[in-house]
Amino acid sequence: MPERLRGFRDFYPEDQEIRREIFDTMRDECRKFGFREVDGPSIESVDLYAHKSGEEIMAQMFNFMDKGGREVTLVPEFTPTLARMVASRKDLIKPLKWYTLAKFWRYEEPQSGRFREFYQLNADILGSDSLHADVEVLNLAGSIMKSLGLGSKVKLKISSRSLLEDIIKYLNIEKKDTLYYLLDRWVKINEKDKENLIGELGISKEKLESIITGKIINELKSSNLDRLMKIMDEFNEYGTIKIELDLKIVRGLAYYTSTVFEIWDLEEKMRAIMGGGRYDNIISQMNGDYTPAVGFGMGDAVVENLLKREGLWYEKDKRRVFISIADDKGRKYSYYVSKMFRENGIITDVNVTERNLGKQIEYAAKMGFKYSIILGEREFSNKNVSIRDLITGEQWSMSLEEAINKLKNS
């Protein structure tokens, strides 16, 4: 049997129905916040990602040569596409609030919460440098968590690249990259490596720890700090999920300019559920007008892991009605009955086998249908339907109209 490609997933109905519902929830929340849906290509030229140049990046893209000799890649993230879309349309009225839920690809080793193909929701506000845009984006993320039932299971961790710059100046740190690395890795690396890296920075362990704990902000005067505190205040004003300052949030992307944030499960056992921040420069870097922007990406894999852990991942089979057919007259009649049901919004399955009636009802019961409609010569000549409750075993005869009413309200 041919095998599925490494890191790719099949989605069978029992899972796909849940995924569909989760995605619908995400889209609904975006729309409620006034975001409009966009989409982009699945393949882009690798040049689009040149701002993150380096062989490491190439190694992690799903890139290949197309038949015209172009170096292309399956899109690894949405933001560069978004920036291109915005940069090439000068007529767009700002600010823009856009979202997309699409597939993305990364050529990496699969592991928990990470695949080579994944879905990601992106929501961005473009054309406002106000902190209120940051707040709005964060409120959307918080609302999505809440409506997924994860409101009390997660927290938002927030920091600011520009605030970190202020701290770097304040402490006279020259090796900025080392500090970023150290903050990002803090919970992962061992004591020895920590000592060495702190030594490289040329600051005391106490100072570094005051960054880790966030206490350093008490001895600092900075407009970037004020801005961040204001964002946190306003986020709490709206009130969806917990928020905390965490200067360890760095994020790898080169294009973030100030606010950066992530959502984590409370115990921080998993990967970040969502990540994002403010990126004010990439659109102008693509020769567009200066367009400050803030947004986030939320992958499907970690959300799925968390929902499963919290027992919120359960079947969503919406089918309730199965039409069983007793004879040829019943078969003919079933086309009319099923059509009437469906036109009235009742999800209706119908027997498509030559099985005898007993087998049909057995099938319907096994599949978890609540009702079986039985149609045969009797029903046809009486102009009614027989309806059997497969859970209680009760059975009634009623007119088609009565049946439609009963099924619509059940």
Place this chain on the structure above:
RNA sequence: GCCGGGAUGGGGUAGCGGUGUAUCCUUGGGGACUGUGGAUCCCCGGACCCGGGUUCAAAUCCCGGUCCCGGCCCCA
């Protein structure tokens, strides 16, 4: 790209050099039952990841690969 641990019917498993037509449960198909159920009984289908090697003999031991789970790197 690197490092662990795995892989036996659709799912879950037993077997860990010979006793084998590979165990058990479950699932699937059919029948007993031509207008009524998941029970019961009967029948049927379905697996040792792939390729080399060791051996008289390999599901079992060895090597390589593939895939899965997890970790590193990286994180968009």
